[in-house]
Each structure stands twice: as C-alpha cells, then as structure tokens.
Amino acid sequence: MFKYLKQLTSLVAMVAVLFTFTTETMAAKKSKTLKNTQKKGFVRCGVSQGLPGFSNADAAGNWTGVDVDVCRAVAAAVLGDASKVKYTPLSAKERFTALTSGEIDILSRNTTWTLSRDADIGLTFVGVNFYDGQGFMVRKSSGITSTSQFKNGISACTNIGTTTELNMRDFFNSKGISYTPVAFEKADEVVAAYDAGRCDTYTTDKSGLAAQRTKMSNPDEHIVLPETISKEPLGPVVRQGDSVWEDIVRWSLNTMIEAEEYGITSGNADMMKSSDNPAIKRLVGAEGEMGAAFGLDNDWNYRIITQVGNYGESYKRNIADTGILPDRGPNELWTKGGILYVPPSR
Amino acid sequence: MKLKKILPQFLTLLFIVLIFGFFTMNAQENMDTRGIEFGFGFLKQEASFDIQFSLIDYDGSKSYARAYLVGLLNTLLVSAIGIVLCTILGVVIGVARLSPNYLINRTASVYIEFFRNIPLLLQIFFWYFAALRALPMPEDASLLLGTSYMTIKGLYTPAPIWNNFDVFLISLIVSLVIIFFFNRYAKRKQEDAGIQYPKFLISLAIFVIIPAFTFIFGGVDLQWSFPELKQLAKTSFTYEGGVGIPPELIALTLALTLYTATFIAENVRAGIQGIGKGQKEAAASIGLTPGQVLKLVIMPQALRIIIPPTTNQYLNLTKNSSLAAAIAYPDLVLVFAGTAMMQTGRAIEIVAITMATYLTISLSISLFMNWYNKSIAIKEK
Numbered sequence A: 001m002f003k004y005l006k007q008l009t010s011l012v013a014m015v016a017v018l019f020t021f022t023t024e025t026m027a028a029k030k031s032k033t034l035k036n037t038q039k040k041g042f043v044r045c046g047v048s049q050g051l052p053g054f055s056n057a058d059a060a061g062n063w064t065g066v067d068v069d070v071c072r073a074v075a076a077a078v079l080g081d082a083s084k085v086k087y088t089p090l091s092a093k094e095r096f097t098a099l100t101s102g103e104i105d106i107l108s109r110n111t112t113w114t115l116s117r118d119a120d121i122g123l124t125f126v127g128v129n130f131y132d133g134q135g136f137m138v139r140k141s142s143g144i145t146s147t148s149q150f151k152n153g154i155s156a157c158t159n160i161g162t163t164t165e166l167n168m169r170d171f172f173n174s175k176g177i178s179y180t181p182v183a184f185e186k187a188d189e190v191v192a193a194y195d196a197g198r199c200d201t202y203t204t205d206k207s208g209l210a211a212q213r214t215k216m217s218n219p220d221e222h223i224v225l226p227e228t229i230s231k232e233p234l235g236p237v238v239r240q241g242d243s244v245w246e247d248i249v250r251w252s253l254n255t256m257i258e259a260e261e262y263g264i265t266s267g268n269a270d271m272m273k274s275s276d277n278p279a280i281k282r283l284v285g286a287e288g289e290m291g292a293a294f295g296l297d298n299d300w301n302y303r304i305i306t307q308v309g310n311y312g313e314s315y316k317r318n319i320a321d322t323g324i325l326p327d328r329g330p331n332e333l334w335t336k337g338g339i340l341y342v343p344p345s346r
Numbered sequence B: 001m002k003l004k005k006i007l008p009q010f011l012t013l014l015f016i017v018l019i020f021g022f023f024t025m026n027a028q029e030n031m032d033t034r035g036i037e038f039g040f041g042f043l044k045q046e047a048s049f050d051i052q053f054s055l056i057d058y059d060g061s062k063s064y065a066r067a068y069l070v071g072l073l074n075t076l077l078v079s080a081i082g083i084v085l086c087t088i089l090g091v092v093i094g095v096a097r098l099s100p101n102y103l104i105n106r107t108a109s110v111y112i113e114f115f116r117n118i119p120l121l122l123q124i125f126f127w128y129f130a131a132l133r134a135l136p137m138p139e140d141a142s143l144l145l146g147t148s149y150m151t152i153k154g155l156y157t158p159a160p161i162w163n164n165f166d167v168f169l170i171s172l173i174v175s176l177v178i179i180f181f182f183n184r185y186a187k188r189k190q191e192d193a194g195i196q197y198p199k200f201l202i203s204l205a206i207f208v209i210i211p212a213f214t215f216i217f218g219g220v221d222l223q224w225s226f227p228e229l230k231q232l233a234k235t236s237f238t239y240e241g242g243v244g245i246p247p248e249l250i251a252l253t254l255a256l257t258l259y260t261a262t263f264i265a266e267n268v269r270a271g272i273q274g275i276g277k278g279q280k281e282a283a284a285s286i287g288l289t290p291g292q293v294l295k296l297v298i299m300p301q302a303l304r305i306i307i308p309p310t311t312n313q314y315l316n317l318t319k320n321s322s323l324a325a326a327i328a329y330p331d332l333v334l335v336f337a338g339t340a341m342m343q344t345g346r347a348i349e350i351v352a353i354t355m356a357t358y359l360t361i362s363l364s365i366s367l368f369m370n371w372y373n374k375s376i377a378i379k380e381k
Helices: A002-027 A032-040 A066-079 A095-100 A115-120 A163-175 A187-196 A206-213 A243-261 A278-283 A300-307 A311-320 B002-033 B064-097 B102-116 B120-134 B165-193 B199-217 B247-273 B277-285 B290-327 B332-344 B347-375
Strands: A043-047 A085-089 A123-125 A130-132 A134-139 A154-159 A179-184 A201-205 A222-224 A232-234 A237-239 B148-151 B154-157 B159-163 B221-225 B228-233 B236-240 B243-245
Touching: A032 A043, A032 A066, A032 A243, A043 A066, A043 A095, A066 A085, A066 A243, A066 A300, A066 A311, A095 A123, A095 A237, A095 B347, A115 A123, A130 A206, A134 A163, A134 A206, A154 A163, A154 A187, A154 B236, A163 A179, A163 A201, A163 B332, A179 A187, A187 A201, A187 A206, A187 B120, A201 A206, A206 A222, A237 A243, A243 A278, A243 A300, A243 A311, B064 B102, B064 B247, B064 B290, B064 B332, B064 B347, B102 B247, B120 B247, B120 B290, B154 B247, B159 B165, B165 B199, B243 B247, B247 B290, B277 B290, B290 B332, B290 B347, B332 B347
Parallel strands: A043 A085, A154 A179, A154 A201
Antiparallel strands: A123 A237, A130 A232, A134 A201, A134 A222, B148 B154, B154 B243, B159 B221, B228 B236
C-alpha cells in the first residue's frame, strides 16, 4: 500500500510543477522574446532555403542578403554583435508555423504582407524591406515578349503556399486563359522543372525570378516579362502578442532606411556623432534616450549602422553588386523618386 | 488484492489524461495569447487556388472542403493504381525468383536487391527529374501505339466520349451479378454431382456479350477524341483534346510500384517456399496437373502466409504516396496540408484532419485485408 502512496505523491508533485511552469510563463509574458534572446545570446531568425540577394548561404555557411541584414541589425541592437544570429532555412509552407510555434523569433524571408496573414494567423508584419511584384519568366526562344501573348493550355510552374498561387489564378481568370498550375514545395524543384521544359512559364515575385535566373543552366536563354501582376510588399514578421519585440524589429529596419536618408553610413557613423543635426545625432545614439523605450542602451542604433550599414549599403552589397536587380526602382528613398518612406526616429 | 490490481491501472489512466489535458491547455493558452482561433469554419471558405490535376470538378472558386476532396481522391488514385501494379509485378518477380532457370531467377534477385535498398524519395526524384529530362518536348514526340504521345509535359492519350454511358454501366453490373450466380451454381453442381463447367470461359463470355449487346440495342456509342498538337508560342507546344496524364503521376506510380513490388516479391517467395514439398508430391500423386497443383494445393496455403505481410506493404505504399509533395503531384499532403494550410494558417486543424484521414485509409485497408485473410483461412469442418 505504501508503495502506491509514494507513486501518488510523486505524480501530484509532477502535476504541481507543470502548473507552476504555466503560471510563471504567463507572468513573464510582456517581453518574453527579448528576455529569452538575451539569455540565449543569439537571435533566432527564419530565412529562405536559398534566394540570392535576400537570404542565401555560401559554401562556408555564411548567410548574406537584405533579409539576413534585418536579423543582423536586430542582433546588433539587442546583443551588441551582428553576427550573433542563428539562421533556420524554411520552406514557404513551414515559415509561419515555425514562427507561431516559437521555433524562431523573426521571420525575414521575402514574405508578402497581406491582410489575412496579418490579421488571421497570429502574425504581425513590422514593415517593408522590399517592394516587389509578381511577374513571369519564359524561354527567350518562345518569342513571347508580353503576357498578352499567353494562350489557352499554357502550363505555369510555381511554389505552393505563397500569394503567387492566388495571384496567378486571379491573373489567368481575368484574362480568360485556361492554364495548368504545377506547384512544388521547394523553389529549387520549381526551377529544375521549368528548366527541363515541364512548364512554359515560371511565375513568382520579380526579384525571385531575377535571383533564380542566375541559378539556371543557361540564364541567357530566359527573360522576365515586363508586366507586373500584383503588389508584393515583402517584410519581416514577428509573433503576435509581444509588442516590445515587434517595436525593436520595426525600428531596427527603420533605422537602416532613415540612416540612408540622412547619409549616415557604416564608414562615417563615428563622425556623425558630433553632427549639428539633432535628427542625425539621435540616429547614432548621441542625443535623446531612444533605446530606453525598448529596454535597450542608447547605442543600439549606432551599432546597427556601424555593423550592418544603412539600407542603401545593404541593397548595393546584396542585390545591385551581385547583378540581380541593379536598378533600385521603387526601392529607392522617397527623396530620390522611390517609395521608401519611414516614420522619424524621435 | 483487488485494489492492488486496479490502482496501477487507475494511476496510468489518470497520468495519460493529465498529460493530454496539459498539452491541450498549453496549446489553448498559447493560441489565445497569439490570437489564433480554433475551428473548422474555414472549410467552407473559397479556396481561391487552382489544382493541376483533379478527378472531380474543381477550380479555385470552390471551397477548401472541395480542395480536400480533390487531394484525397488523388491520393486514393495513386495508391489504388500502385497497389494493383505492385501486386502483379510482385507476384511475377516472386515466382521468377523461384524459377529453375538461372538467368530468370538471378535477374529477379538483382531487381529486388537494387530497388529495395535505395531510398524511395531518391527513386521518385530519379524518375521525375532524370527520366523527365530524357522525354521529348511535345513537338518532337513520336506516336505511341498509333494514338498517344509521351512528352515532357505528360502522357496524352485519346479520351473516350460516351453516349448513354449509364446504360453501359448498368449492363456491366448486370453481367457481374449473373457471373456471381453462375459461379455459385457451378460450384454446387460440382460438389453435388461432380460435374465441371469451364467456369472461366463462360464467365468471360457473359462479361463480353452482355455489354456488347448494349451497343446494338441500348443506343450506347463510343467515340474517341484524339490529342492534337497545339502551338502556344514559337517554340512552345502542348496537346489539346484527349486525356493528359501528368508526368508527376506517372513518376510517382512508377517509383511506388517498383519499390513496393520488391517487398511483395519476397513475401510471395516466402509463401511458396513455406509449403512443404510433400504437399506438392502428394497432389501430383493423385493425378493433378502442375497447374492444378499450384492453383488448388499450393496457392491456397501459400496465400495465408503471403497476405498479412502484404497488407503491411499496401499500407506502406499508401502512406509513402505522401512523398508526392516533392514532385508537385497534388495529393492530400500537397493540396491540403500544403497549400490550404498555408493560405488559411490553420495548422492544428489541418494537420489533425490529414492525420485522421490517413488513419482512416490505413485502417480500412487493414480491415479489408483481415477480412480477406479470414475468408481464405482453413475452415475446420
């Protein structure tokens, strides 16, 4: 009889432990992500499985790209070192589950901001780091130069689980063209199938098309058609319910864009600390208490600029110099004819 | 004494309930804090994505529930074709493995060892990507059997166009019913009076003659629509008319069949070898022909050894068909646990439905095979 009593007590103890655990996590809810990140010593960042210019790993496993730079900026702000990021490559299908389940803390993976994603599934979009639109790629030899030349029976390769799949349907329906969608889980397989001739066209975001074209067996044989069939504002995403963390990621991105606006670069940030312009001084931590609101020190934005650079530097390094999209198009500052416009840091 | 028996069971039960309770509560709480709601209402919403290949009428204006059905039917289709083909191939290879002809049995062994020991996903990729690249573009494809084209975009075959198809279908059912009763009658005659009818030939005749009559008297008519080459752009072609079977389905069926057949072949060999030599000799000594020995003595006993492990292989094939997602065959996992999950964000609900569906399919196959196994078991008289 005594034996079972002992079992029972241990069981009760276990249940008690489980309950204290749950109540404790509820109490520490407010800025849990920041606390956990500082405790772990690295930012957990979800990226793509390899999209040149946005998030791509080289042979040595170093990640580069404009999406990667957002995570590096957050690491610089929160941990003081831009290299303290743990990258998790995710397929389009896995990305939101990985974020909502807490496997990663930032999803920076060329993800389109839409109403249903923002409102419905426990996500919060913090901004736009690339304005994109969906386009089509075809073989040059086909002689197609515009989507108006598409005919009934065309087959289109794409990824599952993306807005691409939905836009494609809207586009072909509005034109009254019957088509065959061939949807793969991984981008590499889409490219392989299109390259082999399984599909007449390959559709995804235009930046994606430009990047994937560099992976084809013969890039010169393919062209991206001029038409853009959708708005695709791409940006970083965080879990709903941690507004402090959300603010940190949002303002890390904003800092990069605003730094470019004021001409602050990784090279001249030190000099800018003694600038006459208060707006510039605020951006390099020389005036005001900008970090306090997040529970960070005052040099958080200075570190972002010195370690990662401003948005223009990031774009040039990752997208322009690699030959993917040398022309910045809409991703130019509002002062230079683009649509990049962020609220002021003050 | 009784308490000693009940208490551990009670505690185990309590423990399991608490664990489940904890996980449910935890999930509930986390979903609440992140503003995720639980519910199946999304199934009625418009899916708004298209699917490459569907057995039923579907387009993006239909509901998620309909998209689920499309995925389910595609999974069942590839599983059914795979099960039939791998059974035929498995039996042939299994018997070939026992052939006294050195060349035949070595070839069978090499086939089994080769396909059994390479991971299935790799085989699917091989058939899809490597074999696909070797196929001609639509404009270069040559005619197969005078009617079909095998191209990189799929197999295009003539499509049947029926008139009064329902009459034809009814005639098929009627002929099957007649065959069933005829066989029962023939069996009774043999048991009572020892009269043997050529059962197979007569059944076949009924199966052919009755449906054939409907063409003459029932107004049934069958015509074929042949695939024709259509130019989409300067160097881009496709086929119109006829039926287009996607290369994804062909590659997946091939891979599943060739892989699973190796296991079935081994089951068949084990089943046949499991029957004592004495059985064969005894059957021969009472004057049965070799064909009759196999059909009446060896196979009925061997089947009892073959069926249970083969059931497992059927289940494996069905579950393995979910690897379809890798090559864009729109099965349940790709359509529902892929696209639909992504578009709705309802991960918990959709994964639960998908798991329940696979469980139901597997248990159904299991139940059917258990029933079949029982029906061929030795009936003690």
